[in-house]
Amino acid sequence: MKLERKFLAVEETGTAYRRKGMRRMLFALLPENAYDRLRGGRVRFEASPWGRRWSLFVAAWLSAIARSGVLSGLHYALFSREFDREHRAVLAARGRHIRDVFAGRGNLYMLRRNVHRLEKGLIMKPPRPIFGLGKIGETVTAYRACLGQLGRGDEDLRTSLEWAKDILNTYFDRVADHPVVAEARARFEAADADHHVPTSADRAPFLRALEPSLPTIEQIESLAAHRRSVRWFDGRPVPRGVIDRAVEIAAQSPTACNRQPFRFEFFDSPELVQKVGAVPKGTPGWLHQIPCFMVIIGKFDAFRFERDRHVPYIDGCLSAMALINALEVQGVSSCCVNFPDFADTEQRMAEVLGLAPWERAIMCLAIGYPEDGERVPFSQKLPLSMMRRYNHGE
Numbered sequence: 001m002k003l004e005r006k007f008l009a010v011e012e013t014g015t016a017y018r019r020k021g022m023r024r025m026l027f028a029l030l031p032e033n034a035y036d037r038l039r040g041g042r043v044r045f046e047a048s049p050w051g052r053r054w055s056l057f058v059a060a061w062l063s064a065i066a067r068s069g070v071l072s073g074l075h076y077a078l079f080s081r082e083f084d085r086e087h088r089a090v091l092a093a094r095g096r097h098i099r100d101v102f103a104g105r106g107n108l109y110m111l112r113r114n115v116h117r118l119e120k121g122l123i124m125k126p127p128r129p130i131f132g133l134g135k136i137g138e139t140v141t142a143y144r145a146c147l148g149q150l151g152r153g154d155e156d157l158r159t160s161l162e163w164a165k166d167i168l169n170t171y172f173d174r175v176a177d178h179p180v181v182a183e184a185r186a187r188f189e190a191a192d193a194d195h196h197v198p199t200s201a202d203r204a205p206f207l208r209a210l211e212p213s214l215p216t217i218e219q220i221e222s223l224a225a226h227r228r229s230v231r232w233f234d235g236r237p238v239p240r241g242v243i244d245r246a247v248e249i250a251a252q253s254p255t256a257c258n259r260q261p262f263r264f265e266f267f268d269s270p271e272l273v274q275k276v277g278a279v280p281k282g283t284p285g286w287l288h289q290i291p292c293f294m295v296i297i298g299k300f301d302a303f304r305f306e307r308d309r310h311v312p313y314i315d316g317c318l319s320a321m322a323l324i325n326a327l328e329v330q331g332v333s334s335c336c337v338n339f340p341d342f343a344d345t346e347q348r349m350a351e352v353l354g355l356a357p358w359e360r361a362i363m364c365l366a367i368g369y370p371e372d373g374e375r376v377p378f379s380q381k382l383p384l385s386m387m388r389r390y391n392h393g394e
Helices: 002-010 019-028 030-045 048-065 069-078 084-102 108-122 133-151 155-174 179-195 217-226 240-250 270-276 310-327 343-353
Strands: 262-267 291-301 334-339 359-368
Touching: 030 048, 030 310, 048 069, 069 270, 084 108, 084 343, 084 359, 108 133, 108 155, 133 155, 133 179, 155 179, 155 240, 240 262, 262 270, 262 310, 270 291, 270 343, 291 310, 291 343, 310 334, 310 359
Parallel strands: none
Antiparallel strands: 262 291, 291 359, 334 359
16 A cells, blocks of 8 residues: 555645655556555565665765765765755855845844853953954944844844843943954944933843752652653643743753744644644644644754854754743643654745745644543653763773
């Protein structure tokens, strides 16, 4: 039986599983029985002695070319296009980032990165009389450009600009006299006079409470043991206030230079849940009863260089775990839905969500109140001895 038969309900929505390349052509041209026999023959070959020998040859070949960056690049240029989508996203992001910076349109992510670097300089021990000379001019330029965006009604910038203003004021009050600092201060004060940003709180580096009221390690351990991937929900809608509170907690997660290069897309309309939830390949069989579905979108335009291409994945998933725990303590369960890098799912998700070329889906999450009496997989975790090392190599 062809695989599409298993996804009949999804197929009717026009978002069914799609093959690509030679498999797609053979599936379209061959009769069902012939295709199934061919597929079965491939499976039998892979399990045969000759198939195992072939697999070992492929493994040796890949290990050999992996020793050379040139050969590895040629392999992915000639024999595999699996990284094409990431390449295009990173290049489109670099183009957008550079245009924003040098066309004076204001790049919020560069502003946030530079302001966070100034923050770190302000807490250095011992205090440095002068620091940040290479970045303060660029930071003020980004601040001025983003102020211009705010003047056109982009109120989403306001909190970042308020934070930037407080840090810049603290920086200029702290550092010693220097021509570079004096020139940057003059441009900052002129910009603030033209586009005044009132601040209602001091966002400069602060001293944390020494004995805050925090959960105990036993409570954290209990939450971790209780949280499991739940796939069966009782149908109740999840209040948006519950979700928003969890997002606010997730936003406290650490990110590289505080750029937060991601956003959460939630869908609680039954029609949209079915449409978006059908895109990943891990939801057939239980999609019909998911009340809320979330997709994390990585924003690659937060970065200028290829070296940072993994940061949206890392930062987005760090935040996702905080979101999951924040939902769990409010009685709302969830299940992470894998989003592997398949060309067809990437394209459909981009089309469904209207993603820009520099945006990519990172992961998905099914959300809902757990069904009474629902069972969850045991999911044995790895032992401590496999999860950590101390001072390896000494």
